Amino acid sequence: MVFLDGFAGPGVYQGGEPGSPQIALDALLKHNYFPQMSNKHFVFIFNEMQADRCESLAEIVAEFQRQNSPWPNNVGVSVNNSSFEEVASEMLQYLEQQKANLAPTFAFVDPFGVKGIPMALLARLLAFRQCELFVYFDFNTVNRFAAAGNIDDRLTELFGIDLYKNARDLAGTDRKLFLHNLYQDQLRSVCGFPYVHSFEMIREDGKTGYFLFYGTRSVTGLRVMKDAMWRVDPGGGQKFSDFFAGQDVLFDVEVDTYPLRLELQSHFAGKLVSVEELEQYVLVNTPYAASHLKRLTLKPMQTDGLIASPNQKRKGTYPAGTMIQF
Ligand SMILES: C[S@@+](CC[C@H](N)C(=O)[O-])C[C@H]1O[C@@H](n2cnc3c(N)ncnc32)[C@H](O)[C@@H]1O
Structure with missing residues (x-):
């Protein structure tokens, strides 16, 4: 299986918090089933476009591998310094030349802002049955610029359609739901994920921070992702939530059913x-x-x-x- 972290970051943050690459590697090595999966091959592709961040990431990953030596020979790791679009296109070109399908892939797409994640590219890359997507949707930027007309190229690429412009006639919750549902519908119809679920991050001030969208073709995937999201505490007073039957359902320890x-x-x-x-x-x-x-x-x-x-x-x-x- 492939874990593709398309926007992998510097590997570590100022307070020493590990970045997504280390969290992903650690999750595999500590997984209860990992010792029984020596006949399975795992490939981690960490991609970061900014050179200094990528250098930092390469060091962090190398250090992690040293700390976990002997490194299991069924786990491959590569750190790339390109744009997500380049990496995805190279992967597709390789697969087309080999006439091969992408191995089961979990693509984590975590950009800053709305640039560089065209819907059409996600659709091509993740067309194979066992591929899944976990993508950051920068709602605040989308909401701010949906009717402004000055970043329409980017937004059209992001959504794969220009219907977001219709948000100009809406306000408040209606506008939020419209933009959210449009992105969700596009992930369903363009990427072909029958199951798309979103998790809304509510900030401490009660406003929407962003959405994470998960797309899969597997109900088991949906089950596992929901269990995981309900367990996550994003910290800093923030909470995950979902909008349901007109009210926010907060992902909290005390579940209100x-x-x-x-x-x-x-x-x-x-x-x-x-x-x-x-x-x-x-x-x-x-x-x-x-x-x-x-x-x-x-x-x-x-x-x-x-x-x-x-x-x-x-x-x-x-x-x-x-x-x-x-
Ligand atoms: C939100 S951060 C990623 C954080 C990381 N996933 C983590 O949890 O530690 C986004 C990263 O993407 C990088 N980046 C920006 N544009 C990019 C692009 N087009 N392709 C790949 N990486 C990009 C930025 O330099 C930044 O480090």
């Missing part, structure tokens, strides 16, 4: 459904993780008499095959 309960009640009213179907619905159609369904939502709903089950062995437990009557 009340909006999920209301959604299930209205969507499945009068129906008999399996717990698997419910789990799929929660994953694909709500901000919640699958792990929020049983103990935090179904169990209290059953206690309150809102659901029943014709085949449950023990009240409050929902193993595979359990049918739920709403």
Whole structure:
């Protein structure tokens, strides 16, 4: 598998915090399954366009490899000093020449601003079935310039379409939703990701910082990403959130599952459904993780008499095959 960090940064920050490359390498080496995956090959491509940052990154990565020697020979690491567009185009050219498919790839695309991540390029690069995208969407810049007319070339490249201009007639939450949904729809239709989920970063002042969009063709991918995002504490009083049924659902330690309960009640009213179907619905159609369904939502709903089950062995437990009557 390939981990492509297209905008990899300097590798370390002023307070000594590790950058995304080291975090990714560390996550693999410390993974419980890593010792059992010696027959799998992992390739990390770290790309950084700015020369001094790239130099710093190369040193940090080399030091990390020294600290973890002997370095596993099934993990390849390369540090590149190019633009993301160049790296992606080179990868595509190579694959076209080899008549090969890209190995399962997780592309982390974390630029400053809105430049250098054309929708069309992401679509070509990530066209293969097992490729996934995690991309930073600079909402504040998009929102500021959507109707200004002075960076339309960049915005058209970013969205792969110029419909963002219609934001000029909108304000507030409507405008935010419109721009968010347009980018989401483009990731679905142009990149061909059936599952696109966004995570909104709420700043300490309550305003939107940015969005992270995740695109995948796998429900399992969606499950894993949601579990991970619900566990992340971005720090500094900031929180991840998702806009759902007209309200913000904050990704917090104390999960408020009340909006999920209301959604299930209205969507499945009068129906008999399996717990698997419910789990799929929660994953694909709500901000919640699958792990929020049983103990935090179904169990209290059953206690309150809102659901029943014709085949449950023990009240409050929902193993595979359990049918739920709403
Ligand atoms: C937000 S930072 C990345 C942070 C990094 N992902 C981390 O978590 O440590 C964006 C980086 O992209 C670099 N950059 C800017 N334009 C680029 C381009 N077109 N291609 C590749 N890198 C670029 C910048 O120099 C900067 O270091």
